[in-house]
Amino acid sequence: MGTRIDGIKLRHVYKIFGSEPAAYVERVKAGMTKTELLAHNHVLGLRDISMDIPGGAIQVVMGLSGSGKSTLIRHINRLIEPTAGEVLVDDVAVVKMTPTELREFRRTRTAMVFQKFGLLPHWTVLDNTMFGLKVRGTAPAERRDTAMRWIERVGLKGFEEKYPNQLSGGMQQRVGLARALANDAPILLMDEAFSALDPLIRVDMQTVLLDLQTEIRKTIVFITHDLDEALRLGDHIAILRDGALVQKGTAQDIVMTPADDYVASFVKEVNRGRVILVESVMTAIGAGLVASDSLPRVAAKDPIELASKVMSDAGAGQAVACCEAGRPVGMVTMRDVINTMTTPAAYPSIARLAAAEPIADVA
Amino acid sequence: MEWFTTFPTMDNERLTALKKAIDEGFRNFTRAYGESFEIAFEPLKIFMIWVERLMTTTPWPIILVGILAIAWLASRSLKIVVGAALALFAIGYFGMWDDTMKTIAMIVVATLTALVIGIPLGVVMSFSKRMRSVVMPILDVMQTMPSFVYLIPVVMLLGIGKVPGLIAVVIYALPPVIRLTDLGIRLVDRDVIEAADAYGSSRWQRLANVQLPLALPTIMAGVNQTIMMALSMVVVASMIGVQGLGQPVLKAIANQYFTLGVFNGFAIVGIAIIFDRVSQEFGRRLQKHREIVHGH
Known part of the structure; x- marks a missing residue:
C-alpha cells in the first residue's frame, strides 16, 4: 500500500441539490445563476469545476x-x-x-x-x-x-x-x-x-x-x-x-x-x-549586476520578511540571493522588499500626508 | 328528515349476514390452518415449558442466588441487589414463590421473543421509508387495540394455554422495542456515519460498528419498556390459561378476596421494579464512555 498517485482530475463537475437536479443542469450550464436556481427550490453546490x-x-x-x-x-x-x-x-x-x-x-x-x-x-x-x-x-x-x-x-x-x-x-x-x-x-x-x-x-x-x-x-x-x-x-x-x-x-x-x-x-x-519569496522581488544576476561578498545573503526561497530582517541586522540596503550551483542568483533591495510588504491601498494616510502643506523649518 | 336525527345504518339483516360471513371465514381458516399454526409454534412451546420447569423445579436458594448474581453483573449496584433480595424474600415468605417463578419464566420468554422479532424489524424500518410507512400503522393498532380483542382470534386459532398467552403478551409488548430501535438508529450522529462510509464500510460494518452501538441507549429504553409492558399483561394473559401471579389476581377479582389480590399485585410490582432497575442500570453501564468527559 501507500502507492503514489499521479494526481486527481476534476472535469466540468456540477452539483445541484434538490428534487430534480438533472432537469436544471443544462440551464445552469447555459448561465442560470445561483439566485435564479434557488427560486426553483434547487441549490447550486458546484458550477463547472475543473482542476x-x-x-x-x-x-x-x-x-x-x-x-x-x-x-x-x-x-x-x-x-x-x-x-x-x-x-x-x-x-x-x-x-x-x-x-x-x-x-x-x-x-x-x-x-x-x-x-x-x-x-x-x-x-x-x-x-x-x-x-x-x-x-x-x-x-x-x-x-x-x-x-x-x-x-x-x-x-x-x-x-x-x-x-x-x-x-x-x-x-x-x-x-x-x-x-x-x-x-x-x-x-x-x-x-x-x-x-x-x-x-x-x-x-x-x-x-x-x-x-x-x-x-x-x-x-x-x-x-x-x-x-x-x-x-x-x-x-x-x-x-x-x-x-x-x-x-x-x-x-x-x-x-x-x-x-x-x-x-x-x-x-x-x-x-x-511571510508569503512572498525573495525570488519574486529580486533582480536576476546579469550584465551590470555584480554580487559583492560584503553583502548579507538570503536564500531565493526565503520569505521577504526574513530578508528584511537579515538586511537590517547587517545594516545593508541590499542582499544577495543565494545560491544555485554555488553562484548567486539575484540581488534584493530593502526598498523593493518594503514596497512589496506593504499594501499602499490599506494606508490612505500616505496620500494625505503627501498632499499636505510643505513642512516649515524647525528652528 | 330521519337521516338527520338517526345515523343511517346498514340494514340489520345485511349487517348480521356480513358478521356471520366474516366469522364463518375465520372459523374455516382456523379449521384449515389451526393445526399448522400449532406445529409452527411448537418450538416456542418447548422453550417456554423448559424455562418454566427450570424456574419451578430448581431449589429456591439456587434461583435466588442466580437472580441476585444476574442483577449484580448487570447493574454493579449493591443497592439494587439488596432491594431485589428483600423483595424476593418477601414474595417467598408470603407463599407466592411458585407463581412468581412461573411469571418470571413467562416474562423472560416473552421479552426474548419480542427482542428477536423487534430489533431486526426496527433496523429494517430505519433503513427503508416504505417499510416504516407500512409498519407504523400496524404498531399503532397493536398499541391501542384493547388486548381482549386480539385474545379472541388467538384463542380460536390456538386454544387456551401457554402459547396463545405468550403470543398475546408478545403482541402487546413488541411495539416499544421496534419503535425505539428504529428511532435510535435514525438519531445516530450523521458525522460518525459519514466517517464510517468514507473509510469504505459495508452496510453491515456500518450497522455493527456504528449504528447499533450508538443506538444502544435508545434500544435499551425500548427493551425496558417491553419488559414492563409484558409484566402488565400478566393478569390479562391469565384469562387464557397462563399460569403465574395473574391467576390469583383473577380469582381475587371474581371472589372479592381483597388480601389475595393485594399480595399478588405487590408481587408483580416487586418483580417489575427489579427488572426495571436492573435493565436501566445495565443500559447506563453500557454508556460509560459518555460519562467521563474531558474537563469535568
Missing part, C-alpha cells in the same frame, strides 16, 4: 461557508455524487465505480479527516485508530502495530485506552489524523480538519501535518476557510466562491495578483512578508 490536483502535494481549497468547498472534497471519494462531470484518480473514473469498487477505493486509496472529528465515541483511541484497517480486514496484530506507530507519531502515546470524550478537541483531531494515516492511503482528504480547534492548537496541528508531509508525501486535499492556514499549508491553492472556482495558483500568485475583488478582499489582511 488538476497534482500527486504528492498539498492542494488547499478555500472559500467562505456556503462556497461549496466541503461539497467539492466529498466528490473525490464520492460521498456526494456529482450531477454532471467527472472525477478521475489516476485516470480511473470514480463516478463510474460499482458499489464494490467504490468501497475498495475508499478502503485503500483514500482516507479522510473531518471537521467534527467523526470518531466513534464508544471506541478507545486505539480502536478508533485501527478503524480503517478493521474495515479493510487487516490482521489484528498488524492493525495494532500500525495503529500504535501512528498514535505515537501524532503524540498520543499513553492515551491509547482513553475514550474520545476524555480528550480535548486538539487531541481528538490527532486521533482523527492517526486514523487517516494508519490507513496509509495515497490520498488524504481533510475537510476543515483544524477549523474547530483553538488558534494555537491549530497552528500546532499545521506544523504536525507539514512535518509528516515531508516524509509521507501524500496527495493531500485540504479544505479551509482560513486564508492564513491556506497560505501556510498549500503548495497549490484554489479559491471557491458560490460554487465556482475563482482562482488557482500558489500562495504567492494569490497574494500578489488576486484574480478579482473577492480574492483581493481576502488577501488584504495577509502578512505579505
Whole structure:
C-alpha cells in the first residue's frame, strides 16, 4: 500500500441539490445563476469545476461557508455524487465505480479527516485508530502495530485506552489524523480538519501535518476557510466562491495578483512578508549586476520578511540571493522588499500626508 | 328528515349476514390452518415449558442466588441487589414463590421473543421509508387495540394455554422495542456515519460498528419498556390459561378476596421494579464512555 498517485482530475463537475437536479443542469450550464436556481427550490453546490490536483502535494481549497468547498472534497471519494462531470484518480473514473469498487477505493486509496472529528465515541483511541484497517480486514496484530506507530507519531502515546470524550478537541483531531494515516492511503482528504480547534492548537496541528508531509508525501486535499492556514499549508491553492472556482495558483500568485475583488478582499489582511519569496522581488544576476561578498545573503526561497530582517541586522540596503550551483542568483533591495510588504491601498494616510502643506523649518 | 336525527345504518339483516360471513371465514381458516399454526409454534412451546420447569423445579436458594448474581453483573449496584433480595424474600415468605417463578419464566420468554422479532424489524424500518410507512400503522393498532380483542382470534386459532398467552403478551409488548430501535438508529450522529462510509464500510460494518452501538441507549429504553409492558399483561394473559401471579389476581377479582389480590399485585410490582432497575442500570453501564468527559 501507500502507492503514489499521479494526481486527481476534476472535469466540468456540477452539483445541484434538490428534487430534480438533472432537469436544471443544462440551464445552469447555459448561465442560470445561483439566485435564479434557488427560486426553483434547487441549490447550486458546484458550477463547472475543473482542476488538476497534482500527486504528492498539498492542494488547499478555500472559500467562505456556503462556497461549496466541503461539497467539492466529498466528490473525490464520492460521498456526494456529482450531477454532471467527472472525477478521475489516476485516470480511473470514480463516478463510474460499482458499489464494490467504490468501497475498495475508499478502503485503500483514500482516507479522510473531518471537521467534527467523526470518531466513534464508544471506541478507545486505539480502536478508533485501527478503524480503517478493521474495515479493510487487516490482521489484528498488524492493525495494532500500525495503529500504535501512528498514535505515537501524532503524540498520543499513553492515551491509547482513553475514550474520545476524555480528550480535548486538539487531541481528538490527532486521533482523527492517526486514523487517516494508519490507513496509509495515497490520498488524504481533510475537510476543515483544524477549523474547530483553538488558534494555537491549530497552528500546532499545521506544523504536525507539514512535518509528516515531508516524509509521507501524500496527495493531500485540504479544505479551509482560513486564508492564513491556506497560505501556510498549500503548495497549490484554489479559491471557491458560490460554487465556482475563482482562482488557482500558489500562495504567492494569490497574494500578489488576486484574480478579482473577492480574492483581493481576502488577501488584504495577509502578512505579505511571510508569503512572498525573495525570488519574486529580486533582480536576476546579469550584465551590470555584480554580487559583492560584503553583502548579507538570503536564500531565493526565503520569505521577504526574513530578508528584511537579515538586511537590517547587517545594516545593508541590499542582499544577495543565494545560491544555485554555488553562484548567486539575484540581488534584493530593502526598498523593493518594503514596497512589496506593504499594501499602499490599506494606508490612505500616505496620500494625505503627501498632499499636505510643505513642512516649515524647525528652528 | 330521519337521516338527520338517526345515523343511517346498514340494514340489520345485511349487517348480521356480513358478521356471520366474516366469522364463518375465520372459523374455516382456523379449521384449515389451526393445526399448522400449532406445529409452527411448537418450538416456542418447548422453550417456554423448559424455562418454566427450570424456574419451578430448581431449589429456591439456587434461583435466588442466580437472580441476585444476574442483577449484580448487570447493574454493579449493591443497592439494587439488596432491594431485589428483600423483595424476593418477601414474595417467598408470603407463599407466592411458585407463581412468581412461573411469571418470571413467562416474562423472560416473552421479552426474548419480542427482542428477536423487534430489533431486526426496527433496523429494517430505519433503513427503508416504505417499510416504516407500512409498519407504523400496524404498531399503532397493536398499541391501542384493547388486548381482549386480539385474545379472541388467538384463542380460536390456538386454544387456551401457554402459547396463545405468550403470543398475546408478545403482541402487546413488541411495539416499544421496534419503535425505539428504529428511532435510535435514525438519531445516530450523521458525522460518525459519514466517517464510517468514507473509510469504505459495508452496510453491515456500518450497522455493527456504528449504528447499533450508538443506538444502544435508545434500544435499551425500548427493551425496558417491553419488559414492563409484558409484566402488565400478566393478569390479562391469565384469562387464557397462563399460569403465574395473574391467576390469583383473577380469582381475587371474581371472589372479592381483597388480601389475595393485594399480595399478588405487590408481587408483580416487586418483580417489575427489579427488572426495571436492573435493565436501566445495565443500559447506563453500557454508556460509560459518555460519562467521563474531558474537563469535568
